[in-house]
Amino acid sequence: MNSVVLAVVGVAMMVLGYVLYSRFLARRVYKLQDSFVTPAHELDDGVDYVPTNKYVLWGHHFTSVAGAAPIVGPAIAVIWGWVPAFLWVTIGTVFFAGVHDLGALWASSRHKGKSIGSLSGQYIGHRGRNLFLVVIFLVLLMVNAAFAVVISGLLVNTPTAVIPTWGAIVVALLIGQAIYRLKWSLPLVSVIGVAALYALILVGDRFPVVLPETVLGLSANAFWIVVLFLYAGVASVLPVWLLLQPRDYINGLQLFIALGILYGAVLISAPTVVAPAFNDSLPEGTPSIVPLLFVTIACGAISGFHGIVASGTSSKQLDKEPDARFVGYFGAVGEGLLALGAIIATTAGFRTIADWEAVYSAFGQGGVSAFIEGGAAIVNQGLGIPDGLSATILATMAILFAATTMDTGIRLQRFVVQEAAHIIGFSLNKALATVIVLAVAMGLTFGAGGDGSGGMLIWPLFGTTNQLLAGLTLSIIAVILLRKGRPVLPVLVPLVFLLVMSVYALIVQMGEFWAAENWLLLVLDVIILIAAVWVIFESAIVMSRAKKSPPDLDEDVMEGAAPGKRSSP
Template sequence: MNAAMLAAVGLSMIYIGYRFYSKFIAEKIYRLDPDFVTPAHAQRDDIDYLPTNRIVLWGHHFTAVAGAAPIIGPGIAVIWGWLPAFLWVIVGTMFFAGVHDFGAVWASVRNKAKSVGALTGDVVSPRARLLFMFVVFFLLMMVNAVFGVAIANAFQDTPSAVIPAWSAIVVAVAIGVLIYRMHVPILWPTVIGTVILYAVIYLGEAIPISLPGSMLGLAPGAQWILILFLYAGIASLLPVWLLLQPRDYINGIQLLVGLGLLYGAVLIANPAIVAPAINADLPASAPPMLPLLFVTIACGAISGFHGLVGSGTTSKQLNKETDARFVGYLGSSGEGALALVAIIAATAGFASQAEWRLMYSEFGNGGLTAFVQGGAVIVSNGVGISREFAATLLTVMAVLFAGTTMDAGVRLQRYIIQEWGAIYKIPVLQNGYVATGVAVATCLLLAFGASAARGLPAGEGGMVIWPLFGTTNQLLAGLTLLVISVMLVKLGRPARYTMIPMVLITTAALAAALYQLLSLYRDGGIFYFLLWIDVIIVILAIFVLLEASSAFMRERRAAEAAAAAA
């Protein structure tokens, strides 16, 4: 199998999903109405609620959901071979992520643009809403810890990316000041900022930065993690217009440029896929593919985080209800396309299968490293730039995605902690600095604690958390699908198109959490704190399934009672 063929088949399937399946869902299940007055019109305030061009809205949804996770997950999961990862990404995008993202936007639009969290309380039960809040908090904690570790690893693997990645912050701040404070029209800051961003890569190549082998007894990975969380803590306290907004904007541009570059290079270079279709010779550390595949690749196949985006900003800006299909389904399809190219980079960018096996000598290896190394070979052969330049370029792209998610993630964690401070009357937690400190401390505990039980230097084994992160993400997706399914049952429409994915993904998450329970116990014994986080995830998963069955039985009884009364 060659890479161009795999890309063509994958993209065609995703397109077929959009063209036919999403049309069926839009017409027969969600029954979109072009005359429905969306909250963007009904509650228009020109701030949160404002009808927006659907292409712009699609761009937001796509760039908000596609980040480092659809690169890292597939980059790890190809250890089982390229075929399972490919099938899960394609089937997941078509039948799981598409209806999930699309459904989250639709459900929110039909309920005054309420968030999925609020809808969980209204549609399912107040208990389910509490469950939702816990899952979101754990998800944020894990996403920050995981991305901190991923960036630290990327900086160690590609020291030439250090200067360009940090320079992007300076470029973003400059763009923010020019646009917000000096009211400079957007075009020139965009063009000049993007040119500087790519030009600085040459500087990074000339001056690669590596941290000392040991400082205060900490390995370079651990030093990077501390620096990154110090940065994330400060960044999350800065005004949105100064850093987060321009960084997000730059990332959107980077994503489009990166995707175009990678797919263009795949088509031109057309490398052969050297990884086996199904890896029969797995390393001893590799867990069983079932159910771990379904949590190792979360973003890129289905991800609960998308529901937060879809029901957060997207639904408040939807001009027509019929745009939900384009924005939601096609937005998740974009992420599927990113995951697909990550699979190709991690399986076709190696000279031989032996070289590929060297990369995947242990479970958790690969990820961003395989994407960068493999992708650099493909881009270099396809576009004709040097391999080192391509590697730096791809590392910077991935680091920027992960870094922006960390900024936003720590900020959101701070909000949740401050809210808890208000609810439970703990004034100290309402202080922004204290809440940020607590958020950063929990993430650091997770990032460092993961390596301790494996006897690795601090921060070196952080990717142990990845499957736990995927599991939590899938639980959140299960909760969102549950809300959509209950809404459909209430409306007397077929719910199987959302209910089947909900049951499958929640069951897979529960099975994966149970498997990890054994594995974490083997690694660190009963006092390993990751084990207890996993125990909480198992309990949450069981509660999600119980809430689901209770909500469906309640709605069915209500429907039967209504039928009997009629």
């Protein structure tokens, strides 16, 4: 199979999904209205609620949800063959992720920017909300702790990426000032920002930063983990316009340029896919493709983490409700393109099937390193960019997206802690809540692994928990749509599929953890399974009642509208 065919067919499917299917969702299902007053205007506070240009907001949303996961998942899942991974990424992006991401952004915007956890309390009940918050907290904990480990490893293994990684923060701060204080035009800021970022990549490739084996008594990996958490903690309490938005926006542009380089190299060099379409010679110990494929590839097909971001930060910055189609659905398309690029890099970036099999010698192999190695080989072959510089570009891309996900993840976990405190009956300011979040995440990272590897300890549960969260988020969206008398089938199909696959995967993993005597993961698996089943039953009861009740059109008219303004049903 020629990789050009995969690239053209995959990109065409996603583009058509945005042009056609997202338009149907926007007009018939979610009924986005330009006259609706969004929370960003109604509750504008200059910190979390900030009306934002849709392109800047798309950059924030896209890079916050992307991270390393749409690279890691597909780069591992191709062990079953490229066909299953390709089909799940393309179909999942168009009919699952777009519906979920756009729906979560719309639902939160229609409820004053409330998180999906808060909406679960309003539409499912207080028990459902509390259990929902447990799942959300665990997902965020897994993301923050694991991504810190992944980024630190990349900084140590790819020292040429150190300067562009930290230099991008300075670029972002300057871009924020240029947009909001100096009022420069967005195209001018974009050109300058991208040029500065790629200049840093060239500098980093020339001057790699290699840390000594120990720094302040810590290993190089542990030192970077501490620095990353401290940075993410500070970034999470700053106004979104100062660092989070501009950093994510410029990273979004950088990603599309990097993807353009990768896809351009594919079109020019047309490398052959050496990996099997369906792998009949799986290494010993490889789990069954069903249900594990659908939880191994989460981000890039559909991800519950996206719903947390959409309802946690993006909905508070939505300038006009119709912008949700571009921010939410096209954000999912961007991540699908990244996942597709990861599939091509890890199946066509090797010279022979023997080279590919040497990397994929066991389940869990591949990941970011395979993406960087395979992608660099394709870029070198197609565009003549040296292997070292190609690897620096791709490694910087992976690091920056994982880091922006950490920025947003720490902020979102702080929201969850504050919400949980409010439920209990007391309030926490954002500084104290952030300290609690950092203490828990760093406690897991270093307490469970003295060398800082503890962040990966509970990662085997991430895919399953993440997909479960996506299904539960879709259940809330379905209840809202039923209450409004809207078409609900586009939401119900992915909802049922995800809940079945994620619960099935939890049961399968429970047996694996029991056999391995991994009691921590077994206990967490049981807790998540009980919470999930409980929320599923309560959601089903609420949906049944909503289906039998007359549509609540008044709610559709007034949600979030400012006094004196109404949007038509």
